[in-house]
Amino acid sequence: MKRINFDPYLPIVGVVGLIVLWYVAVWCRVVDPILLPSPTDTFAALYKGMDGGRLGFDFWRTVERTTLATLIAAVIAIPLGIVLGSSERLYRSLEFVIDFFRSTPASAMFPLFLVLFGVGDATKISVAAFGAALVILFNVAYGVMNARKTRLLAARVMGASRLRVLTDVMLLESLPATFVGLRNGVSLALVIIVVAEMFIGSTDGLGHRVFEAQQLFRMADMYAAIFAAGALGYGLNLLFLLIERKFVHWSGK
Amino acid sequence: MRTGTGGVSVVAPSVAPAASPHVTIRGLAKRFGGAVVYDKFDLDIPRGKLISVFGPNGCGKSTLINMIAGLIPPDGGEVLFDGKPLHAIKFGYVFQNYREALFPWLRSIDNIEYPLKLMKLPKAERRARTERLIVNLGVKIDLNRYPYELSGGQQQLVSIMRALVVEPEILFLDEPFSALDYEMTLFMREQLQRVFVETGTTTVLVSHDLEEAVYLADRILLLSRGPAQIADYVSYDAVRPRTDATLSESEFVKIKAHCLEVFQREVRKG
């Protein structure tokens, strides 16, 4: 008898299970139908919204902001992380400050950034960039610091200058950690952007869409927007994972 | 590998007669915290010979070759190569931990060529030198693979080739085969012997395996513990290439037994 390997399809089980559970809940009226629309209605709203509707526009606004915030964070944090990581004493002197702000909820910085940048995109993006930058900085610095001693020694023994050791060894050694930082950073940036879009004088973005749909009691639209946000977060993470796999082929080997 | 100023290789052997030692170590001193590992240590390393360093764990074998190779600074004394300091010569160094010594982001062939890149040799010459080395050593592995795609022995062979490609005046190996399985170790011993016979490069090999130490060596340096002293510096001049048959020759057995006796005496003392 031939055995079919079902393993690759296992992830679908959870998805199908969840949708079935959802249908059952709707049919049995476990929850007020106004609060819990059926999966069909929700996915219809998702499709309509994304296909040239408001949701699609808000989705891309959030993508723009998140991308910009992550980009700014990366451009600042990666070089800084390399500098910090290549001098252990420098890092130790700043470790507490970095750790402290990394542990501070970035959302607590909104009022401060509002004062600095006013009500608008600049505030949303800069708070997100601030949060993401600390995460990236921390990971890059650790990646550089934890570069294998033998590898650095090997380069030095072959006559590599300090600069060559940095560019040829430390930078590449820190890449796996840098990607961990980028993935965590982009996730955090998305969280902050969506929260920001809900409140401070926003007129667009996924956060705004979720909030507005809720205010208007359009529950199918609200769930659709939540799913869109989930898909975005998952997609961004996956994107970085794929880039990492391509460029850091030696990771974990 | 180090090059002299401007990357010009130094023509050494013509300066000093072949009989004079290649490396002279005088009054070497090293301590870690309170522990004196070396004090007033003198040693001559003859030219074109393979020296095995053998001694109890932690007696300072790695520290010795690391000081000679300039990886760690001695607290006192001097190490001269034909009367010149280290930075004026080219040398190769092979680490025990090949996994961490090779660059996983480079293909094996680019790992081997990396020191030539540091010497700013043009691409064509780098490739030519590497090809020559591959032929000389009779290497049959696919060097377009990344190191992590190779077996442990193949990776260590790549490390050794990376050390040899600069045509070093002296080659250091710190327990290069101790992370390999037995079969691979036997194979790599033969590879190293072949490298040595082909190139005649002065070689310092730290080994924790007495059979290996004697089998490969022209001289066996036996170290004692705390601070390290030369317990004996035994000559072994069986013809090369040595083979499995060498291991049962009476001369080999005698020398190995003598080394073991010295070693055990030193261990008991410590």
Ligand SMILES: Nc1ncnc2c1ncn2[C@@H]1O[C@H](COP(=O)(O)OP(=O)(O)O)[C@@H](O)[C@H]1O
């Ligand atoms: N970087 C270091 N810091 C402190 N102690 C060290 C260091 N390197 C070596 N030692 C000590 O020096 C002694 C000799 O070490 P080593 O040369 O590695 O011995 P082995 O003969 O096993 O290679 C050991 O007792 C070791 O603990």
Ligand SMILES: [Mg+2]
């Ligand atoms: Mg050692």
